[in-house]
Amino acid sequence: MEEIVLNPNERASHLPDDTKAVPLKVWVRGFCMDDCDIGTQAEIKTVSGRLAKGTVTLEKPKYNHDFGEYIEELQNIGKQAREILGVI
Amino acid sequence: MNKYEELMARKNEIMKKSVGVDYSKYEKGKLSFNYEEMMKDTGYSLSDVIKIQNNVGVGNTPLLELRNITKLARKVSKTGKAARIFVKDESANPSGSFKDRRASLSVYDAKTRGYKGVASATSGNYGAAVASQAAMRGLHCIIVQEAYDSRKVGQPEILEKGRKCEALGAEVLRLTVGPELFYTYLKMLDDTGYYNASLYSTYGVSGVESLGYEIAINCREKFGKNPDAVVVTHAGGGNVTGTGRGLIKAGANDTMLIGASVNLKGLHMASDNDFNKKSFTTGHTGFGIPFMTNPDRSDVPRSAARPLRYLDRYVTVTQGEVFYTTELLAQIEGLERGPAGNTSLAAAFAISQEMDDNQIIVVQETEYTGAGKHILPQLTFAKKNGIDVSVGNPKDEVPGKNIIIPDHPSKLYIEEHDLNKYRRSYIKNAAEKITGNEILKCDLDFLADETKESKEQVIKILHELNIVVR
Numbered sequence: 001m002e003e004i005v006l007n008p009n010e011r012a013s014h015l016p017d018d019t020k021a022v023p024l025k026v027w028v029r030g031f032c033m034d035d036c037d038i039g040t041q042a043e044i045k046t047v048s049g050r051l052a053k054g055t056v057t058l059e060k061p062k063y064n065h066d067f068g069e070y071i072e073e074l075q076n077i078g079k080q081a082r083e084i085l086g087v088i
Numbered sequence: 089m090n091k092y093e094e095l096m097a098r099k100n101e102i103m104k105k106s107v108g109v110d111y112s113k114y115e116k117g118k119l120s121f122n123y124e125e126m127m128k129d130t131g132y133s134l135s136d137v138i139k140i141q142n143n144v145g146v147g148n149t150p151l152l153e154l155r156n157i158t159k160l161a162r163k164v165s166k167t168g169k170a171a172r173i174f175v176k177d178e179s180a181n182p183s184g185s186f187k188d189r190r191a192s193l194s195v196y197d198a199k200t201r202g203y204k205g206v207a208s209a210t211s212g213n214y215g216a217a218v219a220s221q222a223a224m225r226g227l228h229c230i231i232v233q234e235a236y237d238s239r240k241v242g243q244p245e246i247l248e249k250g251r252k253c254e255a256l257g258a259e260v261l262r263l264t265v266g267p268e269l270f271y272t273y274l275k276m277l278d279d280t281g282y283y284n285a286s287l288y289s290t291y292g293v294s295g296v297e298s299l300g301y302e303i304a305i306n307c308r309e310k311f312g313k314n315p316d317a318v319v320v321t322h323a324g325g326g327n328v329t330g331t332g333r334g335l336i337k338a339g340a341n342d343t344m345l346i347g348a349s350v351n352l353k354g355l356h357m358a359s360d361n362d363f364n365k366k367s368f369t370t371g372h373t374g375f376g377i378p379f380m381t382n383p384d385r386s387d388v389p390r391s392a393a394r395p396l397r398y399l400d401r402y403v404t405v406t407q408g409e410v411f412y413t414t415e416l417l418a419q420i421e422g423l424e425r426g427p428a429g430n431t432s433l434a435a436a437f438a439i440s441q442e443m444d445d446n447q448i449i450v451v452q453e454t455e456y457t458g459a460g461k462h463i464l465p466q467l468t469f470a471k472k473n474g475i476d477v478s479v480g481n482p483k484d485e486v487p488g489k490n491i492i493i494p495d496h497p498s499k500l501y502i503e504e505h506d507l508n509k510y511r512r513s514y515i516k517n518a519a520e521k522i523t524g525n526e527i528l529k530c531d532l533d534f535l536a537d538e539t540k541e542s543k544e545q546v547i548k549i550l551h552e553l554n555i556v557v558r
Contacts, residue, residue: 005263005268005272006092006268006271009090010092011266012267012268012271015266015358016356016358018359018360018361019359019360021360022238022360023238023264024266024271024272026261026262026263026264026272027240027261027263029254029259030259047257047259048228048229048230049228050259063247065244065248065460065465066460067459067465068244068464068465068469069468071463071468071477073467073477073493074411074415074463074464076479077412077416077493078415078416078420080497081160081497082419084163084164085156085159085160085163
């Protein structure tokens, strides 16, 4: 679930303008205490047993990070080093 | 006062409860505090630390010789010479980085003192280290991360670190950009009564002493001498401080301690727009320089990390150089490790070429790698965020605009940073905190220790700032 921690007018004074213009948000994961739908307010219990309130954003969130794309800018590094070392 | 200011006003009270240390008793003079007494008060000697770490499988990591990288350095060196390069393979620690050393002592202390849980504010490897140690000791764990920009886009490296904390049983609070992360952290500490496993507490720093100590002992056992130089990736200062103290405790006073950071000059650390233009989330100048010149900006009243006390030299490398070195380490040494840990390796490759063949330079850490925390996803992410990635001369790299992968190993270079500039800046920052224009004799001694500088030189700088010593 998502929660607004500080609205733009509540943020620290010494911030760059781009950061000050947006709210400080937090995302917390846990188990809903009652039936709830995406987009509604709910209370959750986290793995450490804390209760937290906010807007439900995702059900069973998954990890999306991966090993990225093929990066051709790296393809010559090993080959060139081996040539300099005279190993291949 | 708004709710942010109200909570921040209670900062010291919350901190005292969550770290169990009354920092006020160390304060003296106009700007000083008794650093060594504070460090001694942890109650754990270096041999206690080593015993605690041994019990949880932390430390005693292999010191590996990088024979092919050394050979390559000699091939491209102007003199044909280069020191032998070694790396302390810290990825062999339980959660995959040297941060286990720091977490092991804090979590042990939390358990001993009867806390039910531990917490830490970190987007780095330290989160996984605290989570891992907490799992071993049966404590709850909450990690607070600066994870996303306002579009909820996060760097793959941070996303992976969050995943790893959860895999190790921790709760993770993921925040958008901003220094008020500290507000959320304080609020959570206040609500839960958990132990603040701060990176900057005495425990967080003395846990690293075993690393410096082991490096000296490993080298003496293998080669009968101390290493000539140790290169440490520098961010918040704990790595440099703990390693430096450990080397001194092992009697390696002649070893040169070199700090290395990734150069991110020009990128604002608290900017929502700049957040995802960085390809390194730690070990960079955005932390390295502010924490060197103003160490008490951390989440404890007096930081145990005081890098200027120990540094002999400070250099920066580019993002492209670190990515290059990471690929090189995998390709010709058979060691696939995470990029951030290779910041000091990139620096060591260049520095070794200033040295003789019989000298020894030790790179003091590696970190684990995996989805997200790997050069491929990090460069993919950089491209998606409008960073131009190319092959060429790393000297042309502009942080936030481009990443240049060196087109030849001879192009790897370091940028030298004059420590005197940072010493002066430290003294200036310290002097800004006093009222009036007078400090005491004990303050002068303190400033000299803090900056590893002669008293005469400190007096000269103070004079320029119109401050007199009474």
